[in-house]
Amino acid sequence: MSELKEKNDPVNLDIYSFSGGDEAQQQDLAGISADDRGQLLMAGMDVREAHRSGTFLQFDHAQVHCKSCQKGVEVLGINDALKKYDGLPDYFWKAIDKEQDEFTRASAAATTQGGYFIRTEKGAKISDPVQSCMFIKGENTGQNVHNVIIVEEDSEVHIITGCATSHGVSSAMHLGISEIYVKKGGHLTFTMIHNWGDDVVVRPRTVGIVEEDGVFLSNYILLNRVKSVQSYPTVYLNGRGALARFNAVIVTPKGSYVDTGNRIVLNAPDTRGEIVSRTITTGGINIARGEIIANAVPAKGHLECKGLILGDGVIHAIPELVGTKTGVELSHEAAVGKIAQEEIEYLMARGLDEDEATSTIVRGFLNVDIMGLPKELKETIDRTIAEHEGEMF
Amino acid sequence: MLNIEDLHVRIGDKEVLKGINLKIKEGETFILFGPNGSGKTTLLMAIMGFQGYEVTRGKIIFRGQDVTHMPTYERARLGIGMSFQRPPTIHGLKTKDLVQLCARDKEVDVPAMARTVNFESFLERDINDGFSGGEIKRSELLQLMAQDPYLVLFDEPESGVDLENMVLVGKTAKKLLDGPTEPSPFESMRDRRARHNTSGLIITHTGYILDYVNADRGQVMYNGVLCCDSRPNRPRDILDHISKYGYKECVRCLN
Numbered sequence: 100m101s102e103l104k105e106k107n108d109p110v111n112l113d114i115y116s117f118s119g120g121d122e123a124q125q126q127d128l129a130g131i132s133a134d135d136r137g138q139l140l141m142a143g144m145d146v147r148e149a150h151r152s153g154t155f156l157q158f159d160h161a162q163v164h165c166k167s168c169q170k171g172v173e174v175l176g177i178n179d180a181l182k183k184y185d186g187l188p189d190y191f192w193k194a195i196d197k198e199q200d201e202f203t204r205a206s207a208a209a210t211t212q213g214g215y216f217i218r219t220e221k222g223a224k225i226s227d228p229v230q231s232c233m234f235i236k237g238e239n240t241g242q243n244v245h246n247v248i249i250v251e252e253d254s255e256v257h258i259i260t261g262c263a264t265s266h267g268v269s270s271a272m273h274l275g276i277s278e279i280y281v282k283k284g285g286h287l288t289f290t291m292i293h294n295w296g297d298d299v300v301v302r303p304r305t306v307g308i309v310e311e312d313g314v315f316l317s318n319y320i321l322l323n324r325v326k327s328v329q330s331y332p333t334v335y336l337n338g339r340g341a342l343a344r345f346n347a348v349i350v351t352p353k354g355s356y357v358d359t360g361n362r363i364v365l366n367a368p369d370t371r372g373e374i375v376s377r378t379i380t381t382g383g384i385n386i387a388r389g390e391i392i393a394n395a396v397p398a399k400g401h402l403e404c405k406g407l408i409l410g411d412g413v414i415h416a417i418p419e420l421v422g423t424k425t426g427v428e429l430s431h432e433a434a435v436g437k438i439a440q441e442e443i444e445y446l447m448a449r450g451l452d453e454d455e456a457t458s459t460i461v462r463g464f465l466n467v468d469i470m471g472l473p474k475e476l477k478e479t480i481d482r483t484i485a486e487h488e489g490e491m492f
Numbered sequence: 493m494l495n496i497e498d499l500h501v502r503i504g505d506k507e508v509l510k511g512i513n514l515k516i517k518e519g520e521t522f523i524l525f526g527p528n529g530s531g532k533t534t535l536l537m538a539i540m541g542f543q544g545y546e547v548t549r550g551k552i553i554f555r556g557q558d559v560t561h562m563p564t565y566e567r568a569r570l571g572i573g574m575s576f577q578r579p580p581t582i583h584g585l586k587t588k589d590l591v592q593l594c595a596r597d598k599e600v601d602v603p604a605m606a607r608t609v610n611f612e613s614f615l616e617r618d619i620n621d622g623f624s625g626g627e628i629k630r631s632e633l634l635q636l637m638a639q640d641p642y643l644v645l646f647d648e649p650e651s652g653v654d655l656e657n658m659v660l661v662g663k664t665a666k667k668l669l670d671g672p673t674e675p676s677p678f679e680s681m682r683d684r685r686a687r688h689n690t691s692g693l694i695i696t697h698t699g700y701i702l703d704y705v706n707a708d709r710g711q712v713m714y715n716g717v718l719c720c721d722s723r724p725n726r727p728r729d730i731l732d733h734i735s736k737y738g739y740k741e742c743v744r745c746l747n
């Protein structure tokens with residue numbers, strides 16, 4: 100345990116600049132350098148905007164591009180949304196408490212903030228995903244972001260939100276507040292892809308509130324090195340029949356410290372929660388959390404947490420189940436270990452050598468088919484995984 | 493095709509195979525009978541070269557090459573194929589992708605192949621994930637069809653398979669061993685057969701598989717050694733004998 104403690108150094112907020120970087124509105128996606136494009140692509144952002152219903156792109160604190168191209172979904176910068184909707188009194192700092200910790204306090208106190216506001220119209224089915232990306236370009240930037248998502252009644256949308264750092268940046272910090280509201284019968288797929296740099300510290304604070312029959316599907320992908328991530332996105336299923344499902348695929352190379360997981364709170368009858376995480380360490384440290392709390396009946400939750408240790412890394416799985424009523428049904432399975440010899444031999448009997456067999460199994464383990472991502476994004480992710488194979492075994 | 497000489501195999505501290513001699517010719521199908529725990533599966537595992545099956549004496553020659561200490565994947569590439577009894581599930585590996593991997597560089601029409609074993613609807617599923625007994629057999633056969641080995645090792649084709657599936661499994665096994673049974677406009681039946689010289693080593697308890705494949709020879713494995721050579725083309729005699737008298741005859745035979 101001492102090793103875990105050592106590695107997660109306390110964050111010194113003073114070294115980062117949380118102001119500035121909010122000028123220079125570059126409204127033109129074509130002006131983005133090829134290198135930055137590559138970084139953005141790996142965070143799910145397609146600058147050609149092919150098959151996207153909207154785009155929000157932010158460099159440091161400057162909104163670079165914001166557009167919705169499909170009826171039924173509104174995409175705004177958070178500052179514009181606060182102006183337009185009188186400070187969003189029902190949504191802004193309503194799901195998350197400003198006083199929760201030093202990071203929420205720092206975010207609330209910062210003089211500059213970015214972030215997006217995405218809202219669907221009642222009943223709108225948005226066929227193509229909305230994409231957003233928070234990009235860090237300046238050294239020692241403290242990027243402060245506050246996002247608000249509202250999925251109105253009976254509407255449906257997929258939001259792909261990426262975070263990336265420009266290659267030139269070595270040290271930076273990202274503070275991200277995300278408040279997500281899924282109204283009655285709403286359906287949100289929320290895919291988050293992180294592509295940070297080696298010396299970037301990340302502290303997202305995410306809370307979702309889901310009403311009756313609402314669905315919240317969340318995907319999280321982190322494949323590249325990052326200095327430190329600590330987050331615990333939490334979803335409250337407050338209405339009868341609501342459903343939340345989290346899928347996460349995480350790789351921690353040497354030098355990464357990733358403490359993350361998901362929490363689902365079942366607060367109404369007939370709610371269901373499912374958390375599936377697959378993590379691989381190739382030398383980094385991963386605290387794989389997961390918690391399902393059931394405060395109503397009938398309510399069902401299942402947590403699955405699988406970890407593979409391929410380098411001399413650490414995976415510390417902490418699955419937790421809390422039931423507070425007679426009749427809740429919660430279960431979990433957790434496994435941390437190595438690739439099963441039996442699986443390798445099965446593939447070797449088909450003519451694959453040991454390396455081919457191992458990489459086939461690892462690719463399967465990290466498979467993201469279940470996430471329902473657009474084809475090109477899935478291909479990018481598969482490619483990234485393939486590029487990492489060299490360091491995996 | 494396969495020539496096993498005085499093979500001794502140990503699992504851990506236990507000597508399981510105690511001097512096996514076995515020859516299987518090109519195109520020949522050999523049936524292996526024997527009570528539970530006698531070492532039949534062990535023989536297949538040793539031929540495939542799995543970890544934990546330590547050859548302490550003797551050798552395995554396959555198509556003229558000594559494969560006794562070769563890694564499993566090289567044996568597979570040389571043309572030894574095995575149908576597993578309880579294959580593991582591999583998450584995220586689609587059945588169709590594994591079938592393609594089995595074919596290596598060969599061009600194969602995976603959906604068309606799958607159709608012949610009524611397995612098209614499984615191609616997108618993770619391999620072996622929740623497959624029933626019959627489905628496992630069909631999946632294994634599909635992989636073997638793609639691999640197209642010279643020697644097929646088949647461990648209890650009938651275990652866990654219902655009657656309907658047994659017909660399909662039996663017919664597919666036959667096709668795998670005999671090659672195509674319909675003449676083609678480009679090739680006479682005789683030439684087709686001649687080119688197709690797949691051999692088989694099949695373990696069976698029930699003998700149901702004998703209703704489908706042309707078995708050339710058979711023997712009983714008893715306590716790590718082979719006995720009771722059948723007359724040519726009459727492995728069924730052994731089965732009839734066993735069902736009448738049990739395996740106790742083997743003890744006499746060996747002493």
Ligand SMILES: Nc1ncnc2c1ncn2[C@@H]1O[C@H](COP(=O)(O)OP(=O)(O)O)[C@@H](O)[C@H]1O
Binds near residue numbers: 508526527528532
């Ligand atoms: N992994 C193993 N560890 C220890 N003993 C084993 C193992 N596998 C098989 N054996 C032993 O080897 C003998 C032969 O087993 P097996 O080849 O599976 O028999 P069969 O297939 O003829 O039923 C049995 O006594 C069995 O208990």
Ligand SMILES: [Mg+2]
Binds near residue numbers: 532534
């Ligand atoms: Mg057996």
